[in-house]
Amino acid sequence: MRRNQLISVHSLLVLITCSTAITVPGQEVGVVESFALAQDRAKAIEQLVPGTEAYYYYRCLERQHAGSFDEVNALLATWIERHGRSQRVWEIENRQALLTYEKDRAATFKFLRDRLKLRFDHQQVVRGSKPDLPTQLDQTAISVTTLTARAFRDHPKSLGGFRTSGLDALASTSLNDRLLTALLSRLQRPDIQNLPALVVRELENKNSRGFGALGIHNKLLLAQLEECARLRPSLLADTKFVTTWLTRLAPNPDVPWRRDAKARESYLDRLASFCDRLPSVHNSLKAHVLHHRLLYDLEVSRLDKKRFLSYLRLPRRTRYANPLYVRDRRVIELVDSSRKYPTGLDAIQNDEPLIRSYLGHYFVDEDTIEPYSEFVDRKYLTRIFAETKIVSGDPDTERWYSMLDDPAYYDRIRERVEITFPPSQPRFYGANDPVTVNVDIKNVDKLIVKTYQI
Numbered sequence: 001m002r003r004n005q006l007i008s009v010h011s012l013l014v015l016i017t018c019s020t021a022i023t024v025p026g027q028e029v030g031v032v033e034s035f036a037l038a039q040d041r042a043k044a045i046e047q048l049v050p051g052t053e054a055y056y057y058y059r060c061l062e063r064q065h066a067g068s069f070d071e072v073n074a075l076l077a078t079w080i081e082r083h084g085r086s087q088r089v090w091e092i093e094n095r096q097a098l099l100t101y102e103k104d105r106a107a108t109f110k111f112l113r114d115r116l117k118l119r120f121d122h123q124q125v126v127r128g129s130k131p132d133l134p135t136q137l138d139q140t141a142i143s144v145t146t147l148t149a150r151a152f153r154d155h156p157k158s159l160g161g162f163r164t165s166g167l168d169a170l171a172s173t174s175l176n177d178r179l180l181t182a183l184l185s186r187l188q189r190p191d192i193q194n195l196p197a198l199v200v201r202e203l204e205n206k207n208s209r210g211f212g213a214l215g216i217h218n219k220l221l222l223a224q225l226e227e228c229a230r231l232r233p234s235l236l237a238d239t240k241f242v243t244t245w246l247t248r249l250a251p252n253p254d255v256p257w258r259r260d261a262k263a264r265e266s267y268l269d270r271l272a273s274f275c276d277r278l279p280s281v282h283n284s285l286k287a288h289v290l291h292h293r294l295l296y297d298l299e300v301s302r303l304d305k306k307r308f309l310s311y312l313r314l315p316r317r318t319r320y321a322n323p324l325y326v327r328d329r330r331v332i333e334l335v336d337s338s339r340k341y342p343t344g345l346d347a348i349q350n351d352e353p354l355i356r357s358y359l360g361h362y363f364v365d366e367d368t369i370e371p372y373s374e375f376v377d378r379k380y381l382t383r384i385f386a387e388t389k390i391v392s393g394d395p396d397t398e399r400w401y402s403m404l405d406d407p408a409y410y411d412r413i414r415e416r417v418e419i420t421f422p423p424s425q426p427r428f429y430g431a432n433d434p435v436t437v438n439v440d441i442k443n444v445d446k447l448i449v450k451t452y453q454i
Helices: 002-019 026-037 041-047 053-066 069-083 087-099 105-116 144-154 168-172 177-186 195-203 215-219 222-231 233-237 239-248 261-275 280-299 305-313 352-363 378-391 397-404 407-415
Strands: 418-420 440-442
Touching: 026 041, 026 053, 041 053, 053 069, 053 087, 069 087, 087 105, 144 168, 168 177, 177 195, 177 215, 195 215, 195 222, 215 239, 222 233, 222 239, 233 239, 239 261, 239 280, 261 280, 280 305, 280 352, 305 352, 352 378, 378 397, 378 407
Parallel strands: none
Antiparallel strands: 418 440
């Protein structure tokens, strides 16, 4: 048995030394020859400069030949400290382990296992034997609590020990402000049960950068936005929060809501219900939504005076607005007609045609301008009121002329030629829908309509 072990060790010696290619620099050829042939090899290496790598190599080799293995260990330590591990160091270490086999077999075997990366954990399969190994993992060792504690132990004061897939479990734990911000910064999905509470808590932190600073803010679902607003009502004054909410109200992309009247009305109703909850800092958004709802009401010939007055009540600086009504308003409360929103609806821009259309509709039957005078300039109202009565054929012409007090303007009204499509004129038709065209005309005796087949 001992001989077999020696044969095995000697075989490993051959394997290791043969697998290590030794390159001898040209200037050392004479040293190699002198060293190999010398009767006194210690004297043969005196020509080498002490402290060089060649010196350490041949010195260790000479001491191994002499059997002074303890000296070799000391030389190796100094050699590695000064020159690092090289191929020659490996060669000497391999020789040292094998040459000291008889002195310390356990150390040699350990060296060989580590150097050759050997494994001896295979087990013999015995037929019919019953395994005594556990059939399931220890649940306490792999529980979320255990793994979480280990992650925080290995990465204190950070979430570096957690993969993205493991962040969900942290949402239900108590995290300090710093870790909470780190958690929300890494979340990629909104399907976290208590996410609104976590978002609101982070926003209340004095170091928070506000809503919209974290990517998860823009992924909150509509119900989660609702919960955030319940927990922190001041969010309804936050522009970024409101903008995110608006995107959640948009119709399904597959629904042609711009051409489908019912779908458009449903969408406008959702927008209006949301805007009713907003403070005055969002008057521009309120006007934006109301403007398009009033246009829709004109198209379907279903004008709503209460809605129209709500639109006029929003303060703005325009040529038709009552300056006294807007005089003491904060700038942030004034309607900006050029403002755009992620609603898919155009900016208001010039809304005077809409105002004239509604006033003209109501003035046909009304006898006073008072319901509108708080919000609209009286001179502007008086002119439209008188013009509407004249155009509609009201018999009390002398009263309306006196209101205008401008013969030239009256003549222009009387002689003006108008050809307009009413707001209720459909703009979209199906391939098989019958097409009808309605036109409002004034001072037009003869109208020629040309049709073209495309």
